[in-house]
Amino acid sequence: xxxxxxxxxxxxxxxxxxxxxxxxxxxxxxxxxxxxxxxxxxxxxxxxxxxxxxxxxxxxxxxxxxxxxxxxxxxxxxxxxxxxxxxxxxxxxxxxxxxxxxxxxxxxxxxxxxxxxxxxxxxxxxxxxxxxxxxxxxxxxxxxxxxxxxxxxxxxxxxxxxxxxxxxxxxxxxxxxxxxxxxxxxxxxxxxxxxxxxxxxxxxxxxxxxxxxxxxxxxxxxxxxxxxxxxxxxxxxxxxxxxxxxxxxxxxxxxxxxxxxxxxxxxxxxxxxxxxxxxxxxxxxxxxxxxxxxxxxxxxxxxxxxxxxxxxxxxxxxxxxxxxxxxxxxxxxxxxxxxxxxxxxxxxxxxxxxxxxxxxxxxxxxxxxxxxxxxxxxxxxxxxxxxxxxxxxxxxxxxxxxxxxxxxxxxxxxxxxxxxxxxxxxxxxxxxxxxxxxxxxxxxxxxxxxxxxxxxxxxxxxxxxxxxxxxxxxxxxxxxxxxxxx
Numbered sequence: 396x397x398x399x400x401x402x403x404x405x406x407x408x409x410x411x412x413x414x415x416x417x418x419x420x421x422x423x424x425x426x427x428x429x430x431x432x433x434x435x436x437x438x439x440x441x442x443x444x445x446x447x448x449x450x451x452x453x454x455x456x457x458x459x460x461x462x463x464x465x466x467x468x469x470x471x472x473x474x475x476x477x478x479x480x481x482x483x484x485x486x487x488x489x490x491x492x493x494x495x496x497x498x499x500x501x502x503x504x505x506x507x508x509x510x511x512x513x514x515x516x517x518x519x520x521x522x523x524x525x526x527x528x529x530x531x532x533x534x535x536x537x538x539x540x541x542x543x544x545x546x547x548x549x550x551x552x553x554x555x556x557x558x559x560x561x562x563x564x565x566x567x568x569x570x571x572x573x574x575x576x577x578x579x580x581x582x583x584x585x586x587x588x589x590x591x592x593x594x595x596x597x598x599x600x601x602x603x604x605x606x607x608x609x610x611x612x613x614x615x616x617x618x619x620x621x622x623x624x625x626x627x628x629x630x631x632x633x634x635x636x637x638x639x640x641x642x643x644x645x646x647x648x649x650x651x652x653x654x655x656x657x658x659x660x661x662x663x664x665x666x667x668x669x670x671x672x673x674x675x676x677x678x679x680x681x682x683x684x685x686x687x688x689x690x691x692x693x694x695x696x697x698x699x700x701x702x703x704x705x706x707x708x709x710x711x712x713x714x715x716x717x718x719x720x721x722x723x724x725x726x727x728x729x730x731x732x733x734x735x736x737x738x739x740x741x742x743x744x745x746x747x748x749x750x751x752x753x754x755x756x757x758x759x760x761x762x763x764x765x766x767x768x769x770x771x772x773x774x775x776x777x778x779x780x781x782x783x784x785x786x787x788x789x790x791x792x793x794x795x796x797x798x799x800x801x802x803x804x805x806x807x808x809x810x811x812x813x814x815x816x817x818x819x820x821x822x823x824x825x826x827x828x829x830x831x832x833x834x835x836x837x838x839x840x841x842x843x844x845x846x847x848x849x850x851x852x853x854x855x856x857x858x859x860x861x862x863x864x865x866x867x868x869x870x871x872x873x874x875x876x877x878x879x880x881x
Contacts, residue, residue, distance in 0.1 A: 398435050399636075400424065402453050404442045408556055411563050421449045425456060436635055437464040438570075440533055440555040444471045463635055463662060466532040466552060474530060480550050483529050487547070490521050494545045503541040508534055508553055508562065510569035512632045526550070527632060528654060534558075534566065573632055588620040589878050591639040591871075594655055595625050604643045607855035608867075612641070615867035619875045634658055639665040639874050646673045646850045647724065665877045668849040672829040676849035679723045679755050685825040686844060692818055693844045694836070699744065699754040707740050714758040720744055722751045733759060760843060764804075766835040768811065768819035769851055769858065772828050772873055775808040775816055777858050777866060805860035818842035830870070 401418045403409055409418045419427070421441050437457045441450030444466065451471060457464035466474075473479045496505065496518055507514055512527030514520060526535060526547075534553030539545050558566055593612060595602065604612070609625060616623035623641075626633060628651045634640065640659040646652040646668055653673050659666040668676075675681050686693050697710050699720070711718065720743060722730035730747065734740040747754050763783060769776040782801040808816065819833040822844045832851025835842045852858060859866040 399438070400435055401438045401440060403440050404449075404556065408440065411560075412567055421453050424453060425449070435460075435462045437462060438533055439464055439466060442554055442556050444475075444552050446472075446475065465635065466530070470530045470532055471552065474532075474550055474552055477549070480530065484547055487522070487525055490525060491545045491547070494518060494522065496541075496545065501542060504548075505539045505541075505545075506536065508536055508558075508565075510534055510566045511573040513565075513569040513572065515565060522547075524631065528658060531632075531635070533570075573635075587617065587622040589622065589639065589875065590637045591616060591621050591623045591641060591874060592626045592630075592634065592637040593623060594627070594630075594640060594642045594644055594652065596628055596644045599644055601645070602643065603645060603850050603852050603854075605854045608853055608859070609643065611855065611859070611864055611867040612643075612871070615864065615871040616874075618868055619871040621871055621875060621878075623871075628655075631655065631658070634662060634664070637664065638878055640667070641874070642666075642668050642850060643853075644850070646677065648674060648677050663881070665874060665881070667830050667874070669827060669829055672827045672831070672849040675826045676831070676847050677724050679721065679846060680753055681723075682847060683755060686822065689821065689825050691821045691825075691844055692842060693757075694760050695758040697756045699756050701748040701752045701754075704741075707744060708737060710756045711737055711740060714756060716740075717759045719757045719759050720747060721755045721757070722747050723753060723755060724751070760836045760838055762836045762838065764801075765845065766811070766815050766819075766833075766837060766842065767851070767858075768808070768816065768833045768835065769830070769853075770819060770823045770833060771830045771870065773820065773823065775811070775819070776830075776869065777862060778806055778808050778811045779858060780804040780806070803857055805858060807861050812837065812840065812842070814840060815842040818844055822847050 399417055401409070401415070402421050402424045403418060405420055406418070409415070424437075437453070439450060439453045439457070441448070441453055444450040451468070454464045454466060454468045454471060458468060473483070507516060507519065509523040509526065511533060512524050514523040523537070526537065530550065532552055534555060536551045536553045537547065538549035540548045555566070593609060595609065613623040624637075631651070631654070634655065640655060642652055642656060644652055646656070653670060656666050656668060656670045656673055660670055675685070680698065683693070683696050683698065685691075695714055697706070697714065699706050699710060717733050717735040718740070720732050720734060720740070724730075730750065732743040732747065734743050744754060764780040767779045767781055769778070781803050784801040815835055815837060818835055819842070822833050823831045826847060829849060830851065832848040834845040834848070836845060853866070862869070
């Protein structure tokens with residue numbers, strides 16, 4: 396279990412708040428000697444963050460000790476130079492364009508303070524959250540000015556000692572939300588060595604793991620000396636509390652799951668799915684070229700361009716009909732169409748080209764089931780046969796009101812044909828050493844890769860049907876191995 400320290404300029408700075416033995420002066424902290432193995436998270440509330448000040452050294456030495464701190468030395472340096480922080484604000488235009496506030500007249504100015512990414516103005520919550528993702532700090536002073544739209548004109552690190560009584564209350568509430576461990580120490584039953592967060596989304600209709608599987612992950616974590624907690628998309632600011640992140644929500648690039656993964660990686664956490672795996676698996680164009688380069692067996696595949704309609708007939712001649720066309724970043728069989736005629740190809744391709752400038756065209760290989768091989772750290776973990784939905788050509792049939800899945804069969808990896816395992820392992824090597832679900836078709840004893848998923852399903856009674864609870868322990872053991880390796 397990690398320790399949280401609040402570093403203040405002097406003990407009198409903490410008098411308005413609850414007493415805590417986790418508050419330490421910057422003078423004592425700079426003299427403090429901790430072994431690198433001891434995991435400490437520091438909240439730096441010094442009066443002065445300027446270059447070479449005690450506040451600056453507090454963050455710099457925390458990082459040198461292999462520990463985490465907010466604000467980091469990078470954030471301190473970036474916010475000290477307008478040119479540096481403005482470079483990171485370019486992609487916030489869309490959020491600011493949607494911002495509607497009272498007093499929108501040319502030259503109007505608005506100043507506010509954000510505490511750990513929290514503000515008391517509802518309309519500005521998305522802005523404060525995005526700024527905290529880029530410049531994680533206890534207090535961030537934000538200045539906005541209205542021209543043709545609202546723009547961020549200034550960002551500065553706020554000083555804890557300058558807060559009014561009302562602001563101190565808001566700061567304390569945000570601090571409590573950011574890390575409740577500051578106020579209440581860990582219970583003995585949770586006094587485990589590591590902290591792992593599992594990101595889930597209660598609103599997701601087809602999550603990668605069901606509730607029972609999540610409970611088994613939590614129990615397996617305790618077996619491996621890991622305290623596992625479920626977090627949601629609203630808990631971005633809590634990431635610093637944990638040593639590892641396990642994403643159990645369907646991932647995408649332009650999505651909070653990728654921001655969670657990137658933030659965890661930047662914090663030095665062990666993270667599955669790691670950002671590189673999300674980027675590579677999310678796009679079938681990348682996978683197509685990677686498989687070709689590394690000679691991974693796949694169905695015959697072509698890339699179709701939106702502005703080259705002549706490619707449609709050429710693809711039909713080369714791949715034959717029926718064929719499968721799909722958008723590069725679809726998941727759970729969405730954005731995948733089977734076409735049987737040239738006319739149908741033109742119509743369906745036109746629909747998909749509205750979503751992507753490039754499409755994948757692939758020869759259609761009929762099989763009664765698809766193999767799914769779970770790979771973790773370049774080793775087979777589990778194996779399933781997913782059968783096609785009755786009277787349908789896919790393992791999932793999406794309807795307007797609900798989706799239907801076919802039958803399944805789970806078996807030990809040692810019973811899987813050697814060619815299937817070899818193809819699955821070859822497919823994941825160009826991607827990384829994370830947790831992947833490799834989909835294959837078996838034709839005449841040979842395995843053909845359909846795709847690699849960076850966030851494979853692990854549901855109770857399905858993927859764990861053979862290994863049972865041991866599947867969850869194996870995954871937690873790999874997290875523990877990586878944490879110890881750090």
